Amino acid sequence: MTLYQRDRTWHPPALAPDYKTSVARSPRQAMLSLDATASELSGPRFGHGDIAPGENDLITNYAQGGDPVGERIIVHGRVLDENRRPVPHTLVEIWQANAGGRYRHKKDQYLAAIDPNFGGCGRTLTDENGAYAFRTIKPGAYPWRNWVNNWRPAHIHVSVFGHSFGQRLITQMYFEGDPLIAHCPIVKSIPDPRAIEALIAPLDLNEAKPLDCLAYRFDIVLRGRRSTFFENRPEGN
Amino acid sequence: MDYLKETPSQTAGPYVHIGLAPAAAGFDIYEHELGFDPVPEGVPGERITVTGRVIDGMGAPVKDVLIEVWQADASGRYADSPEDFRGWFRVVPDFETGVFTLNTIRPGAHGRHAPHLSLWLVARGINVGLQTRMYFPDADNAADPVLNLIEQPHRRESLIATGESGAYNFDIHLQGEKETVFLDV
Ligand SMILES: [Fe+3]
Numbered sequence: 001m002t003l004y005q006r007d008r009t010w011h012p013p014a015l016a017p018d019y020k021t022s023v024a025r026s027p028r029q030a031m032l033s034l035d036a037t038a039s040e041l042s043g044p045r046f047g048h049g050d051i052a053p054g055e056n057d058l059i060t061n062y063a064q065g066g067d068p069v070g071e072r073i074i075v076h077g078r079v080l081d082e083n084r085r086p087v088p089h090t091l092v093e094i095w096q097a098n099a100g101g102r103y104r105h106k107k108d109q110y111l112a113a114i115d116p117n118f119g120g121c122g123r124t125l126t127d128e129n130g131a132y133a134f135r136t137i138k139p140g141a142y143p144w145r146n147w148v149n150n151w152r153p154a155h156i157h158v159s160v161f162g163h164s165f166g167q168r169l170i171t172q173m174y175f176e177g178d179p180l181i182a183h184c185p186i187v188k189s190i191p192d193p194r195a196i197e198a199l200i201a202p203l204d205l206n207e208a209k210p211l212d213c214l215a216y217r218f219d220i221v222l223r224g225r226r227s228t229f230f231e232n233r234p235e236g237n
Numbered sequence: 238m239d240y241l242k243e244t245p246s247q248t249a250g251p252y253v254h255i256g257l258a259p260a261a262a263g264f265d266i267y268e269h270e271l272g273f274d275p276v277p278e279g280v281p282g283e284r285i286t287v288t289g290r291v292i293d294g295m296g297a298p299v300k301d302v303l304i305e306v307w308q309a310d311a312s313g314r315y316a317d318s319p320e321d322f323r324g325w326f327r328v329v330p331d332f333e334t335g336v337f338t339l340n341t342i343r344p345g346a347h348g349r350h351a352p353h354l355s356l357w358l359v360a361r362g363i364n365v366g367l368q369t370r371m372y373f374p375d376a377d378n379a380a381d382p383v384l385n386l387i388e389q390p391h392r393r394e395s396l397i398a399t400g401e402s403g404a405y406n407f408d409i410h411l412q413g414e415k416e417t418v419f420l421d422v
Contacts, residue, residue, distance in 0.1 A: 006421065011246045012364040019248075021362030024294040025411050031421040034386055038347050039355045039370070040422045042315035044307065044325035052268050062266055082240045091271075095256025105252045106263035107301075107332070119266045121256045157249065157256055165307045166422050168357055170366060172247040186248060189364055195245040221241045 003036045003166045004082055004224045009191065016189035020146050040166030041225075046091040046125060055123050058096075058136035062119030069115055070099025070137035074207060074215040075173070078130045079160055082224030086130025092220075093123040093159040094134055101142030101152075110142055135213065141180055153180035153187065162222040173218045176202045246366065249359035253303045254329060261329045272305070272327030275340060280322045282311030282342030285403045287371065290335045291358060294412030298335025302360040304328040306339060308353075313345030343373070343403070351381040353396075358409065368420045371407045372397045383420070392418050 014026035055061055059068060075094075079087040097103045097120065100112035104120050118137060126132045139154050155172045162168070174181050181187055181200065190196050198221075207215035254262040260270055276284070291299040306326040309315050316324045322342075330337040344352045354371040372378050374397055387393045395417045398405040409417045 003422070006243065008365075008421070010242055014364055016364060019362070019364070022248075022364060023362075024297075025299065025360065025362035026294075026364075027367070027416055027419050028294075028412050029392075029416050029418070031419045032383070032386055033421040034383060036422045037350060037383070038315060039307065039309075039350070039353070040368070042307075042317070044323055045317060045319050046271070047319040050269065050271060050319060055267065062264075080241060082243060084239070084241055093256050095252065103252045103255060104262065104264055105255050107251060119255075119259070119264060121259055121266060123267075157247075157253070159249075159256060165355055165357065166368070168305070168366060169244060169246060170249045170253075170359055171244050172250075190245050190247075195242070198242065198244055199247070221244045223243050224240065 001041060001225055001227055003040065003164060004226055006223060010195050012189035012191070016185070018185040019189050022189070036164070036166045041164050043161060043163055043165040043167070046089075046161070048125065050091075051123055051125065056132075056134045058119065058122045058134060061122060063117040066117045068098065068118035068137050070140075072135070072213040073138050074133060074135050074209070074213055075156060075201065075218055076131070076133035076204075076207060076215065077201075077218040077220060079126050079132065079162075079220045079222065080130055081162070081222050086126075087162055087222055088126055088128045088130055090126050090163065091123065091161045092126060092132045093121070094136075094156050095121040096136065096139040096156045097142055099137050099140050101140030112140065112142070138175070146185055150185060151180050151183070153178045153184050158218070158220065160220055160222060164223075164225070167222040169220070169222060171220070172199060174200045175216060176200055246364060248361060248364050249303065249366075251301050251361040253301070253359060257303055258327055258329050272325060276322065276342055280310070280342060283403060285341060285343045285405065287339040287341070287354070287398065287405045287407055289337060289407040289409065290330065291360070291409045292411065296413075298330070299360050299411070300330060300332050300335040302330060302358055304337065305357045306341070307355040307357070308341065309344040309347050311342055311345050313347040315347075349380050349382055351378040351384070352376050356409070368422055369409065369417055370396050370420065373405065374398055375401050387418055
């Protein structure tokens with residue numbers, strides 16, 4: 001068994017000059033390509049003992065006696081692999097700014113207010129069908145130092161494990177209809193518009209909770225695994 | 238063919254710690270943060286410490302990096318349940334100096350693969366998480382199939398830590414003459 005090759009033309013390149021920080025942080029030598037070995041095919045496992053109930057509810061998981069300010073939303077979807085197989089029991093972690101676009105991080109100096117009732121992170125395990133759900137507040141756009149007037153579209157950062165260390169992925173989810181998506185140098189580091197489309201979560205009115213909460217759907221696809229029908233290399237390679 | 242495309246990666250950004258290491262971001266939210274437990278007492282194996290820095294193309298330490306470590310146990314076996322020695326750690330450097338410290342056990346060899354730590358780095362400015370490996374200076378690395386795939390002998394050195402007797406240093410260079418070999422696996 002091994003992993004499907006990662007399509008590097010689908011992902012953003014390491015060097016994306018319009019995203020300035022990538023200039024000094026992008027490797028310049030060719031990466032070393034190899035078939036995944038035991039180190040990449042295996043990966044850490046997580047169980048229900050690792051997380052506590054309610055950690056996927058960002059409206060309540062840091063509340064200090066009140067509700068966070070902002071638009072209440074559900075973000076849900078499935079984790080699948082490239083073979084359309086669900087990825088069950090895998091850890092999904094998210095983090096985001098509050099409704100005003102401010103992160104609860106000692107390094108964030110943006111003038112929008114910290115929300116005393118909002119932490120901005122959550123985590124959950126997918127169920128046996130690969131499904132996951134979070135309840136949260138729609139994050140606000142925020143300015144960042146790149147060009148003089150760059151703004152991040154509203155986004156939620158998403159981290160997923162899968163079952164192999166070689167499937168490890170961090171990405172960002174955007175919201176359908178956000179006009180800032182088209183202007184963002186980080187989004188546009190992705191060359192293929194179809195790949196960008198895959199990061200934009202559509203509004204999902206059917207899963208919205210009437211008089212309570214809107215919903216957005218975000219499915220995540222991890223690298224697929226291929227069986228090796230004929231083994232022609234020695235064990236351990 | 239009816240395959241799906243992998244979800245494209247995006248940078249973890251400067252605030253990755255909020256999601257993956259909230260205590261480092263400055264707040265206390267989870268009962269139990271993942272990836273920061275010391276190796277439990279009874280786990281067999283030599284205790285080791287790895288310190289290092291991730292260095293950018295200007296020679297400056299990357300102070301907002303987050304590294305994940307995945308490794309075999311002392312017998313060369315990878316854990317397949319959370320109850321085992323998990324073999325997985327998160328490492329966050331000191332935000333002022335960029336120096337990180339990992340306390341773990343020395344992994345065993347796995348097949349022909351010499352003992353190594355697998356590392357995955359994310360940070361602001363890194364668009365797709367970078368995979369690499371750290372090998373040990375005091376191990377027999379001669380037959381390792383990954384090191385042997387590296388054509389230029391001097392670049393092999395970029396994957397081998399310095400130090401001895403359980404105290405190692407491993408700097409990761411994102412660019413420049415000493416650029417670390419990153420793996421597309
Ligand atoms: Fe962000």
